[in-house]
Amino acid sequence: MTGVTIAEAAETVGLSADTLRYYEKDGLLLRPVPRSSSGHRSYGEPDLRWIKLVTCLRATGMPIRDVRRYAALVRDGEGNEEERLALLHAHRDSVLRELAEVTAHLGAIDHKIGIYEHKLELVEQSA
Amino acid sequence: MTGVTIAEAAETVGLSADTLRYYEKDGLLLRPVPRSSSGHRSYGEPDLRWIKLVTCLRATGMPIRDVRRYAALVRDGEGNEEERLALLHAHRDSVLRELAEVTAHLGAIDHKIGIYEHKLELVEQSA
DNA sequence: GTCGCTGCTGGAGTGCACTCCAGGTCAAGG
DNA sequence: CCTTGACCTGGAGTGCACTCCAGCAGCGAC
Numbered sequence: 001m002t003g004v005t006i007a008e009a010a011e012t013v014g015l016s017a018d019t020l021r022y023y024e025k026d027g028l029l030l031r032p033v034p035r036s037s038s039g040h041r042s043y044g045e046p047d048l049r050w051i052k053l054v055t056c057l058r059a060t061g062m063p064i065r066d067v068r069r070y071a072a073l074v075r076d077g078e079g080n081e082e083e084r085l086a087l088l089h090a091h092r093d094s095v096l097r098e099l100a101e102v103t104a105h106l107g108a109i110d111h112k113i114g115i116y117e118h119k120l121e122l123v124e125q126s127a
Numbered sequence: 128m129t130g131v132t133i134a135e136a137a138e139t140v141g142l143s144a145d146t147l148r149y150y151e152k153d154g155l156l157l158r159p160v161p162r163s164s165s166g167h168r169s170y171g172e173p174d175l176r177w178i179k180l181v182t183c184l185r186a187t188g189m190p191i192r193d194v195r196r197y198a199a200l201v202r203d204g205e206g207n208e209e210e211r212l213a214l215l216h217a218h219r220d221s222v223l224r225e226l227a228e229v230t231a232h233l234g235a236i237d238h239k240i241g242i243y244e245h246k247l248e249l250v251e252q253s254a
Numbered sequence: 255g256t257c258g259c260t261g262c263t264g265g266a267g268t269g270c271a272c273t274c275c276a277g278g279t280c281a282a283g284g
Numbered sequence: 285c286c287t288t289g290a291c292c293t294g295g296a297g298t299g300c301a302c303t304c305c306a307g308c309a310g311c312g313a314c
Contacts, residue, residue: 018303038310040261053239056232064301085243088236095233099226105183106222109215116212145273165280167291191271
């Protein structure tokens, strides 16, 4: 087989081996990762590609539960593309809302930083 | 007094009354909120302004622990402005990194969405 | 053949940020 | 008076997403 070990997989996708096992147990993957004769996991290219997509979804704040639903849809095969698309669209919208909110709050923080910088500048001048 | 009740405060800052009590107990506020004769909290304008700043920090992902450190600095009074500024700068940087990462991952998701939309378009055409 | 390493499983533990609850106080309304 | 409702306190409980652990198996190196 051409698969890689869980340690290598963890390295390439940027997760811990524990997290990879956890994702698999929790139904976030498309299938149980194939095992070698000794029972060790052997990750193939498609497994790694899927896990990278999962990290995209997770890194943008999609809850585990929704990733599981999406994985289930993909597992079920063709015919439910609209549902998958709806799920991704909904997520995209929530990410955009979150980005807008964070950006707005960041503006307030920047303002605060500006105030402190101004204050410290004055101190420096008077010193 | 001119203060407002915890319910009103919760309403205006967008947190629950429980969370406001929790923040106070946990040292995220500049001082214990003043009480009425009957022991009820009475939030004044400065309290509300500070809590709004706290929500800015929290909404941008600053951990409770760091908010507490920042509150402690402000409580300690003038003289540590550089430290406060450093804390805010560090936070700002981490928020920017996070925004960049989320935006990048969002791009990948958008790409995925594009693929599905294209696929569904073809189906529609052939129908 | 035994040492060390990597991996396996099931399940317990952790950290974070709330959220909920029991049991009680107080003030106003009927 | 008695009830109702908002609030009080200390402390327990919750949900999420991991993270760690004990105990065991296979495998290559020495």
